[in-house]
Amino acid sequence: MSVRHVFYLNLDRCPERNQYYQNLTLPKSYAGARLVRWPAIDGHQLSEEACQPMISMWTIRPEHHRAKMGCYLSHCAVLRHLVEHQLDRVLILEDDAELREVEVPSEVTSLPGVCFFGGWATSRKVCDQGNPLDFLPPESPSAPSQIHRIPEDAPYRILQSRAYYLPTAQVAADLLTWLESHHRVRAYDIMLCRFPQTRFFVYPALVTNRLGEVSSRDGRTRNCQDLLCYR
16 A cells, blocks of 8 residues: 555635545545544734744735745644654645546655655746746656656756655654754745655646635635646
């Protein structure tokens, strides 16, 4: 079994998203996995002092800044739980994720670091508007998903923490220790992609975003599946 545990982060004020997972039948490749709701920390309820470690642009709205901190603390709390209970083969999702009916590569269980099951690829050069993953073959719904390594000098980075896999509790511990070594932090997905052991992604993506969902972080409606091809 490549995935033993699936944790999804869900805010108490978003019961409709929780209901989606309560009604969900996991795809065949996740058969036998334990599906667990993790109560997310609501950034709207955080104090200004609690949000001081978070670095944001000066133009950001205060509520968005607090939401970033809530998201960061929520992911850290899940990691802490994985370490305390020594859980392996864990997939962490945010509650607007959708699992695709495709096979999970068995090799993910032996990876030495974090692996993205979905995400948004962007060039490291802000002015570059092209698809940074053009070196990959065109995505096809029938194409088998394969693991790809992210080179240290890659001209792209994969953002969003909507779906990432931790093969062992030790990888989770290494990530948590690295995060806690920073007195100032950025958005969780930025920190995750900077973690030295975040070196893998699966393509075509195993997880995409659900259409029509309104982001609990910035209030925007997702009208396109921006994760399927990591674009």
